[in-house]
Amino acid sequence: MMRSTATGSRERAGGMVLGGPYHPGESQGSGVAATPVVAVKLSVNDVPVSLWLKLEGYAPHGSIKGRVAQGLWQDISGRIGPRTEIIESTSGNLGLALASLAVRHRVPFTAVVDPRSTAAVVAAIQSLGGRTITVDTPDGAGGYLLTRLGYIQERLRDHPGLLWPNQYANPANPRAHALGTAPELRAQLPPRPTSVLVAVSTGGTLAGFRDYVTAARPGWELIGVDVVGSAALGGRRGPRLLPGIGASRQSAFLPQGYRPALRVSPAEAVSACVWLRESTDIGVGASSGALVAVALRLFRAVPSRSSVTCLCPDGAEHYLGTVYSPRWRERLPVVDVARGVEVIAVESPRFDTLPGPVSLREGRVAP
Numbered sequence: 001m002m003r004s005t006a007t008g009s010r011e012r013a014g015g016m017v018l019g020g021p022y023h024p025g026e027s028q029g030s031g032v033a034a035t036p037v038v039a040v041k042l043s044v045n046d047v048p049v050s051l052w053l054k055l056e057g058y059a060p061h062g063s064i065k066g067r068v069a070q071g072l073w074q075d076i077s078g079r080i081g082p083r084t085e086i087i088e089s090t091s092g093n094l095g096l097a098l099a100s101l102a103v104r105h106r107v108p109f110t111a112v113v114d115p116r117s118t119a120a121v122v123a124a125i126q127s128l129g130g131r132t133i134t135v136d137t138p139d140g141a142g143g144y145l146l147t148r149l150g151y152i153q154e155r156l157r158d159h160p161g162l163l164w165p166n167q168y169a170n171p172a173n174p175r176a177h178a179l180g181t182a183p184e185l186r187a188q189l190p191p192r193p194t195s196v197l198v199a200v201s202t203g204g205t206l207a208g209f210r211d212y213v214t215a216a217r218p219g220w221e222l223i224g225v226d227v228v229g230s231a232a233l234g235g236r237r238g239p240r241l242l243p244g245i246g247a248s249r250q251s252a253f254l255p256q257g258y259r260p261a262l263r264v265s266p267a268e269a270v271s272a273c274v275w276l277r278e279s280t281d282i283g284v285g286a287s288s289g290a291l292v293a294v295a296l297r298l299f300r301a302v303p304s305r306s307s308v309t310c311l312c313p314d315g316a317e318h319y320l321g322t323v324y325s326p327r328w329r330e331r332l333p334v335v336d337v338a339r340g341v342e343v344i345a346v347e348s349p350r351f352d353t354l355p356g357p358v359s360l361r362e363g364r365v366a367p
């Protein structure tokens, strides 16, 4: 079963974006302003620590997926003709970014979403003129991803003019992070060791960061964060609730899985979102909540760990009817991920000179 929507008006969906102050900088080579990084100074069981948050909700299109959409578009642009239509499977954020590029280039676009995609992001795709197809048959692996992909395969068979960027296997996805997001983050952090937490769905962000860390050796401990029930890093599949994080199958970018990786429950992710907003006014999405929950867990487990950095994929604005709705939260067990944690201050970032370009193939930083 699926629901199809007509194209909507062009108004952007409104809503609040909560977060720290915006500090413009330059993203590596793209000419696009860098997303802000804030330092949340905490006391965890009376030990002072720094929680760094890179807020991708401030990126064009409201999420980290704008970077991926740009890369995918460049990859397919040579194949776009007058009769081309683009289709992509998405939990929402990539669909929104692709819808925006598609309307700019006057190419019809269809986003294949599922019932977990938030109503706000679906409405935003439609408002840009994108079509949405909602598949609602569970895939038997805890989500809808396999149903979404099955639908796309069927459409591709019937419509030769249809173009599928395929964010799940296109190297442009991890490359956007290896050459863009990761060096940009490095330029924004003090040059000290930190644990960098990355949420996993297609695995594109984590694979891109892994490639950057291997090549540039920034001194980061890179940790993948997934949800209970996700097979993205090779784990056991089961029911999942949150959009944007986790997958019904293993990441094609990380066929060997990834270590270290940690998992959180939906209740932990949501508890972290609510705690962060109430104690700092910074609003982040569900997958960012998963990262913050892991960060607090790590600070508590290893008191000598003084710095953890979370790459927060999106902001609160698409989660007002879910994570930030007390009524919606009633379905989750009550957990408190912030036991023994006190916020001391929220500080603005420094923007240092960007590091030089990275040669990934040679595995070294170019001079």
Ligand SMILES: Cc1ncc(COP(=O)(O)O)c(C=O)c1O
Binding pocket: 063, 064, 065, 093, 094, 199, 200, 201, 202, 203, 204, 205, 206, 243, 244, 245, 285, 287, 288, 313, 314
């Ligand atoms: C909300 C959200 N969480 C997490 C991620 C990380 O996903 P991926 O593994 O597909 O790079 C994304 C997408 O980048 C996202 O939009």
